[in-house]
Amino acid sequence: MIGIKSIASYVPVSGLDNYAQGAKFAKDEEFILGKIGSAFLPRMDAGQETSDLCVEAVNALFANNPQLDRQAIDVLIVVTQNGDEEGLPHTSAIVQDKLGLSTGVAAFDISLGCSGYVYGLYAIKGFMEATGLKNGLLVTADPYSKIVDPEDRNTTMLFGDAATATWMGEDATWQLGKAKFGTDGSGAPHLKVSDGVFFMNGRQVFNFALLKVPAHLRELLDDSGLNSEDIDAFCIHQGSAAIVDAVARRFEGEPEKFIKDMVETGNTVSSSIPLLLEKHMLDSSWKRVAISGFGVGLSWGSAIIHRP
Amino acid sequence: MIGIKSIASYVPVSGLDNYAQGAKFAKDEEFILGKIGSAFLPRMDAGQETSDLCVEAVNALFANNPQLDRQAIDVLIVVTQNGDEEGLPHTSAIVQDKLGLSTGVAAFDISLGCSGYVYGLYAIKGFMEATGLKNGLLVTADPYSKIVDPEDRNTTMLFGDAATATWMGEDATWQLGKAKFGTDGSGAPHLKVSDGVFFMNGRQVFNFALLKVPAHLRELLDDSGLNSEDIDAFCIHQGSAAIVDAVARRFEGEPEKFIKDMVETGNTVSSSIPLLLEKHMLDSSWKRVAISGFGVGLSWGSAIIHRP
Numbered sequence: 001m002i003g004i005k006s007i008a009s010y011v012p013v014s015g016l017d018n019y020a021q022g023a024k025f026a027k028d029e030e031f032i033l034g035k036i037g038s039a040f041l042p043r044m045d046a047g048q049e050t051s052d053l054c055v056e057a058v059n060a061l062f063a064n065n066p067q068l069d070r071q072a073i074d075v076l077i078v079v080t081q082n083g084d085e086e087g088l089p090h091t092s093a094i095v096q097d098k099l100g101l102s103t104g105v106a107a108f109d110i111s112l113g114c115s116g117y118v119y120g121l122y123a124i125k126g127f128m129e130a131t132g133l134k135n136g137l138l139v140t141a142d143p144y145s146k147i148v149d150p151e152d153r154n155t156t157m158l159f160g161d162a163a164t165a166t167w168m169g170e171d172a173t174w175q176l177g178k179a180k181f182g183t184d185g186s187g188a189p190h191l192k193v194s195d196g197v198f199f200m201n202g203r204q205v206f207n208f209a210l211l212k213v214p215a216h217l218r219e220l221l222d223d224s225g226l227n228s229e230d231i232d233a234f235c236i237h238q239g240s241a242a243i244v245d246a247v248a249r250r251f252e253g254e255p256e257k258f259i260k261d262m263v264e265t266g267n268t269v270s271s272s273i274p275l276l277l278e279k280h281m282l283d284s285s286w287k288r289v290a291i292s293g294f295g296v297g298l299s300w301g302s303a304i305i306h307r308p
Numbered sequence: 309m310i311g312i313k314s315i316a317s318y319v320p321v322s323g324l325d326n327y328a329q330g331a332k333f334a335k336d337e338e339f340i341l342g343k344i345g346s347a348f349l350p351r352m353d354a355g356q357e358t359s360d361l362c363v364e365a366v367n368a369l370f371a372n373n374p375q376l377d378r379q380a381i382d383v384l385i386v387v388t389q390n391g392d393e394e395g396l397p398h399t400s401a402i403v404q405d406k407l408g409l410s411t412g413v414a415a416f417d418i419s420l421g422c423s424g425y426v427y428g429l430y431a432i433k434g435f436m437e438a439t440g441l442k443n444g445l446l447v448t449a450d451p452y453s454k455i456v457d458p459e460d461r462n463t464t465m466l467f468g469d470a471a472t473a474t475w476m477g478e479d480a481t482w483q484l485g486k487a488k489f490g491t492d493g494s495g496a497p498h499l500k501v502s503d504g505v506f507f508m509n510g511r512q513v514f515n516f517a518l519l520k521v522p523a524h525l526r527e528l529l530d531d532s533g534l535n536s537e538d539i540d541a542f543c544i545h546q547g548s549a550a551i552v553d554a555v556a557r558r559f560e561g562e563p564e565k566f567i568k569d570m571v572e573t574g575n576t577v578s579s580s581i582p583l584l585l586e587k588h589m590l591d592s593s594w595k596r597v598a599i600s601g602f603g604v605g606l607s608w609g610s611a612i613i614h615r616p
Binding site: 076081082083085086087088089090091092093094095096097098101103104105106107108109110111112113116119122123125126127128129130131132147176178179180181182183184185186188191192193194195196198296297298299301 | 384389390391393394395397398399402406412414417418420421424431433435437439455484486492493494496500503605606607
């Protein structure tokens, strides 16, 4: 059984002071911390491409796991909707070359936004089990700085650039349990790119999250025969502080189990969940964690991960 | 075990007379048929989007398989590098909505070119087996008419628009056997989009195909304990007539088993292999087929599919 062996990340050191951005739009510190949730928004350098963020995250993973030989990597999936250049070729091919991975690696990109890590976990596990491959990298990197208009108050205070790398393989500490997914393309216009610029209807996205995510987590727990007491932590997509708080309240379980940690990162799209897992789960004594990602598409996915 | 239950396709009726295109570039009929391989290149209408091609292919699949209730579809993967609009959101979400599929469907896009169907088969099978989902649609649609420059003699005579839909599920007629994959991002510049226009270094791509594909097929057969006598047909990506012929000769097996059928379609990228399987395999008495896709990335994938 393929599971999660390790997670590492790359968060650019440079970035934007979000209080300064807030002041520009007459938003005070209470709004920036309480509603947005992020005092600082990391930004990749002008000379960096999406593939470079991926390479940094994977190199951090290799540094943390010296027993993992890079030539042993046989699968590489990059989750992104803001890949290198114009998306043809796929970013994962460029990452294969920049990392010096074997040319025997199976590589493809998955196009998903904030739900991408949950989908990606099952896509890479399934692909590896269906093909008999042994060491996979699930990489997330979706730098919204490429598409966010700095004059758009609905988006410029929200998003941060980051990348994560998850090592998937046998004898893993964390196994994947039940998962549920959903898609509603009728909501596609609420989050989209037009002429290179990202548009978000914040109210619609907030309502979608509040309507879908607590009920989806509840169904997932029911399907798994679990109660919220059986879950040590809920690591959901960090869309904004307001969304995490609202979902936690609406879930009617134990809201304090919903991890909120985005002060120094912002909304990092498909990287938000693995950033939480890396920081809060890997060294924990937790036994079972619920994850949920939701956003662009509209798309959502929730899953249980647990120690075997 | 999830396998291939049915395949359908959509090929636009309108398109380009490739002899007329050839005349423009001083290429005679022998070149067009013998080297390029396509007398006609289907083109989607100005009013169509990539998602519309997907919808047509899936509706053809539903028409061929009245026992398949569209509300039973729980997974949808679209393989494309030329999705709707600007790729955010993913095309599969738009297809979910246009088809009226359940919002409980798990949907994502895979970004791959000519190797995409081989990867996609194992990605959807694996995802379904890892999540317990039962009825999947693997859709390919990569309309290069969006990116090909009609004045570029290296590309405008090659590509045709098309889409295919493969129903994946239990109790399937065709099962997936061994597969092998490869990626070499150092060749990314040989096939890429810049400023919205596709560029191909034809000689490099031809050499890559000739160097990689016959040897990859040979390794796949060796790993599977099979000889070319055990394979009823080789359905490889229809890059051009010259590439199919050269790979068949270099393979040193039985070149007549390599299917070549692209006169009315052109190179349809990730749709080329499923178009062959639909037309030549579904109603055949074949027991075992080898498939191989190769192109953008550079990326390649080969697999055995067989009756159980």
